Amino acid sequence: MKLLTNKRSASNPLYLMLACDQLRLHGVFEELTNKIKDLPQTLPKMLDYILADLEEIDAGLVTRFMRLLYCLPHGKIYMVRWLEFQGSEYSPVP
Secondary structure, three states: OHHHHOOOOOOOHHHHHHHHHHHHHHOOHHHHHHHHHHOOOOHHHHHHHHHHHHHHHHHHHHHHHHHHHHHOHHHOOOHHHHHHHOEOOEOOOO
16 A cells, blocks of 8 residues: 555646546556556556557557547637547447
8 A cells, every 4th residue: 555655747637536446447466466456556557558558459449538638728628629520430439
């Protein structure tokens, strides 16, 4: 537990939630200490770490998700932006 709470962003609840999710999803009990050591120190790096992990699974999904986020500032979709991303090879859902 000390390994996790000594991380620089450990005072941030979001960081702790993401770290715990990573340990739950990818942690094998016997390798837990090494997995905690491998976790990034800061929240921005943790987000990069998670996105890189998702890209290994499905890079297209991450791309579509980022495009959708770009189109949704303040919870409202900007159709002009959304239509910019529409193309013959692009579909917002798999």
